[in-house]
Amino acid sequence: EAQVTQNPRYLITVTGKKLTVTCSQNMNHEYMSWYRQDPGLGLRQIYYSMNVEVTDKGDVPEGYKVSRKEKRNFPLILESPSPNQTSLYFCASSQLAGGHTQYFGPGTRLTVL
Amino acid sequence: TQLLEQSPQFLSIQEGENLTVYCNSSSVFSSLQWYRQEPGEGPVLLVTVVTGGEVKKLKRLTFQFGDARKDSSLHITAAQPGDTGLYLCAGDGNTNAGKSTFGDGTTLTVKP
Numbered sequence: 001e002a003q004v005t006q007n008p009r010y011l012i013t014v015t016g017k018k019l020t021v022t023c024s025q026n027m028n029h030e031y032m033s034w035y036r037q038d039p040g041l042g043l044r045q046i047y048y049s050m051n052v053e054v055t056d057k058g059d060v061p062e063g064y065k066v067s068r069k070e071k072r073n074f075p076l077i078l079e080s081p082s083p084n085q086t087s088l089y090f091c092a093s094s095q096l097a098g099g100h101t102q103y104f105g106p107g108t109r110l111t112v113l
Numbered sequence: 114t115q116l117l118e119q120s121p122q123f124l125s126i127q128e129g130e131n132l133t134v135y136c137n138s139s140s141v142f143s144s145l146q147w148y149r150q151e152p153g154e155g156p157v158l159l160v161t162v163v164t165g166g167e168v169k170k171l172k173r174l175t176f177q178f179g180d181a182r183k184d185s186s187l188h189i190t191a192a193q194p195g196d197t198g199l200y201l202c203a204g205d206g207n208t209n210a211g212k213s214t215f216g217d218g219t220t221l222t223v224k225p
Contacts, residue, residue: 031211043215044215045212045215059214099161099205102158106153107154
């Protein structure tokens with residue numbers, strides 16, 4: 001089954017404790033992206049990747065890191081999480097960037113205390 | 114930064130009524146997409162519009178892309194409770210295909 005998976009689905013952590021949210025897709029998509037969703041703010045793009053080893057900042061990259069060493073995986077790293085990073089995070093992938101259907105993962109709800 | 118403004122933010126209607134959701138920007142987009150999101154799930158694509166003035170129909174849903182490719186609308190005819198959800202428009206950057214901008218969303222509730 002074609003899908004985007006994220007782990008963990010739920011995470012409660014404390015300020016400053018490094019964490020990684022994994023994202024994997026099995027559709028051989030070149031483009032992957034991370035978003036955060038907050039009430040009343042819609043989805044805001046954090047980082048995106050056009051292909052392996054090619055990443056770029058979205059609209060809200062501060063406090064986040066990403067890597068794209070393999071085509072299928074695009075982990076989101078929070079080196080020192082802060083409470084303002086409490087949010088619902090979505091990973092998405094598409095065949096290519098620009099107008100192609102983005103397939104979203106189920107989301108990761110992160111709470112930073 | 115390109116911005117997309119959706120209106121209304123919230124909409125509560127009775128089954129059988131018609132409704133229109135708007136997505137507006139001062140920027141030109143190379144394409145614009147509409148997604149629907151249900152609680153606890155990620156957004157799912159409904160349609161992509163690419164050409165200015167384009168109209169696409171998906172059963173009771175009609176999507177229109179503005180002539181200048183700066184705005185779009187979603188019209189639902191005879192809404193049903195199953196249409197309840199969060200509707201999001203999203204645009205791809207005209208000069209940077211990797212950038213993706215989403216509107217704030219319209220929460221639609223259709224009461225039986």
